[in-house]
Amino acid sequence: xxxxxxxxxxxxxxxxxxxxxxxxxxxxxxxxxxxxxxxxxxxxxxxxxxxxxxxxxxxxxxxxxxxxxxxxxxxxxxxxxxxxxxxxxxxxxxxxxxxxxxxxxxxxxxxxxxxxxxxxxxxxxxxxxxxxxxxxxxxxxxxxxxxxxxxxxxxxxxxxxxxxxxxxxxxxxxxxxxxxxxxxxxxxxxxxxxxxxxxxxxxxxxxxxxxxxxxxxxxxxxxxxxxxxxxxxxxxxxxxxxxxxxxxxxxxxxxxxxxxxxxxxxxxxxxxxxxxxxxxxxxxxxxxxxxxxxxxxxxxxxxxxxxxxxxxxxxxxxxxxxxxxxxxxxxxxxxxxxxxxxxxxxxxxxxxxxxxxxxxxxxxxxxxxxxxxxxxxxxxxxxxxxxxxxxxxxxxxxxxxxxxxxxxxxxxxxxxxxxxxxxxxxxxxxxxxxxxxxxxxxxxxxxxxxxxxxxxxxxxxxxxxxxxxxxxxxxxxxxxxxxxxxxxxxxxxxxxxxxxxxxxxxxxxxxxxxxxxxxxxxxxxxxxxxxxxxxxxxxxxxxxxxxxx
RNA sequence: GCCCCCGUAGCUCAGUUGGAUAGAGCGUCGGACUUCUAAUCCGCAGGUCGCAGGUUCGACUCCUGCCGGGGGCGCCA
Numbered sequence: 001x002x003x004x005x006x007x008x009x010x011x012x013x014x015x016x017x018x019x020x021x022x023x024x025x026x027x028x029x030x031x032x033x034x035x036x037x038x039x040x041x042x043x044x045x046x047x048x049x050x051x052x053x054x055x056x057x058x059x060x061x062x063x064x065x066x067x068x069x070x071x072x073x074x075x076x077x078x079x080x081x082x083x084x085x086x087x088x089x090x091x092x093x094x095x096x097x098x099x100x101x102x103x104x105x106x107x108x109x110x111x112x113x114x115x116x117x118x119x120x121x122x123x124x125x126x127x128x129x130x131x132x133x134x135x136x137x138x139x140x141x142x143x144x145x146x147x148x149x150x151x152x153x154x155x156x157x158x159x160x161x162x163x164x165x166x167x168x169x170x171x172x173x174x175x176x177x178x179x180x181x182x183x184x185x186x187x188x189x190x191x192x193x194x195x196x197x198x199x200x201x202x203x204x205x206x207x208x209x210x211x212x213x214x215x216x217x218x219x220x221x222x223x224x225x226x227x228x229x230x231x232x233x234x235x236x237x238x239x240x241x242x243x244x245x246x247x248x249x250x251x252x253x254x255x256x257x258x259x260x261x262x263x264x265x266x267x268x269x270x271x272x273x274x275x276x277x278x279x280x281x282x283x284x285x286x287x288x289x290x291x292x293x294x295x296x297x298x299x300x301x302x303x304x305x306x307x308x309x310x311x312x313x314x315x316x317x318x319x320x321x322x323x324x325x326x327x328x329x330x331x332x333x334x335x336x337x338x339x340x341x342x343x344x345x346x347x348x349x350x351x352x353x354x355x356x357x358x359x360x361x362x363x364x365x366x367x368x369x370x371x372x373x374x375x376x377x378x379x380x381x382x383x384x385x386x387x388x389x390x391x392x393x394x395x396x397x398x399x400x401x402x403x404x405x406x407x408x409x410x411x412x413x414x415x416x417x418x419x420x421x422x423x424x425x426x427x428x429x430x431x432x433x434x435x436x437x438x439x440x441x442x443x444x445x446x447x448x449x450x451x452x453x454x455x456x457x458x459x460x461x462x463x464x465x466x467x468x469x470x471x472x473x474x475x476x477x478x479x480x481x482x483x484x485x486x487x488x489x490x491x492x493x494x495x496x497x498x499x500x501x502x503x504x505x506x507x508x509x510x511x512x513x514x515x516x517x518x519x520x521x522x523x524x525x526x527x528x529x530x531x532x533x534x535x536x537x538x539x540x541x542x543x544x545x546x547x548x549x
Numbered sequence: 550g551c552c553c554c555c556g557u558a559g560c561u562c563a564g565u566u567g568g569a570u571a572g573a574g575c576g577u578c579g580g581a582c583u584u585c586u587a588a589u590c591c592g593c594a595g596g597u598c599g600c601a602g603g604u605u606c607g608a609c610u611c612c613u614g615c616c617g618g619g620g621g622c623g624c625c626a
Binding site: 002003004005006010012015016018019025048049050051052094131133134135136230253254255256258263264265266267268269272273274275277278279280282284285288310311312313314315316318340342343349376377379380381407408409411412413414415417420423424425426427428430431434435437438439441442445446477478481485489490492493494496497500503504506507508510511512513527548549 | 550551552553554555561562563564565566567568569570573574575581585586588589590591606607618619620621622623624625626
């Protein structure tokens, strides 16, 4: 069943069915209609075109459905038939490095998937796989030692992590003695030297404090409890090697321990292995990713593992998944999926960079979003008290950035454009928020409590009322559709259509000046339902819905 | 060289897994404000769905081959 332009819904299964039954599609459609009693649900049914069944729902049926939906905290969205344990791997910034636009998509898309999954009743485990281990930490720790702990902590707490990293890098490249110390420090770190670990923890602590600040501004659910960096899998790495060896998958190639996987070749068309352990004995990220898979399956009992990671990682994640399956760890129905996304581009259609050519810092970008939103709010609603304007500016600015990221198909690159994302018209965050605020304004003016209309069955008379009612009842489908494909943009498209349906209704159907009280109540019920679906839907995307703006 | 992703209106994007006449927003042009927030709404114009084949009742959608853009292809993560 799908929406139709010629009726409320169209059923086209009879076309496919006709072939196997050896009858004409129109006959099959007629048989179906004869067999099912739709008199309660539909006011009209017809066989149309090559064999479509067009359905027109009875107004009473639609009204009752809406009354049921608005009596429900989930607004008619069905719970998942089988609650699953869903592990979502997202955000993943690096310790001692600043978050930049590259982390925006993973964080925002992952957050939306987490919220939607929880909403329908899955057990969701958030995992922030931060880069907190590996060779760079040798030089970072030595640089920290050079600066002195207090000075280093001060510098890091300011948030200028990039400068700290750069200084370490410069010394590493220029100073052989420093380079030796850094390498020695890596060995001590991996060997579990207590003093080295203490210094390492200092770096991690300062960085995660900074991550928390960014997450707080951004308004995502990630907290310190969700941190599960590469270091967390350190002890499991020898186990990974042992298990792969036991399974007979491990081979030695050019001094490295590797697993060959079918279907992957290198430049010279030779089989391409996944390197588990480097020639120098060190483990690389394939090893920790495999440990991670084991951990998620065996410790967390994951049914679904989602990796919200950029599209360029497709091959690597594919290899990890294939090895995990080949080794017998990843067994259906458990599954591992790469929720891939494209890049954020600048106006020049290249990867978004700052004027200086470096990555755009995420905190600076968010600050600019809020600043721009504040200017827009002040201009368009000067009456709003300054304190409230500041709050609204944050909600609108952050909402605009998130919505711009979420509203297009995630696999595609998208062009970052301030003017477009902050526009109050079109498929934007501010537009949806505006429609919500408009509804709240009606209730403020009416002086009635919103919850009075929960469970109230509207009586649609005008086409705009009916269209809005139909749109409201599609929330359930929209949420499940977005969730199944891990595509938040599907929910965005729905919310935009709903907002547009509301706009048309608002234009044509006076609410407070309605002819009589029953029409007014019916319309207020539609208003409340719309505001709730908008707020709930935006909430699933991690976007707030101000009551005034 | 091999593999992956993308290509839809001037611009930015949707298109409900193969259904009827491909839709929005912006921009252009023309309308609607003594406002339930015009931060909006209505209308006009705009298309060889990158190209060429194939599959079938039917293809933007699936298959093959090209063209163009981006990315990946063993000891960084």
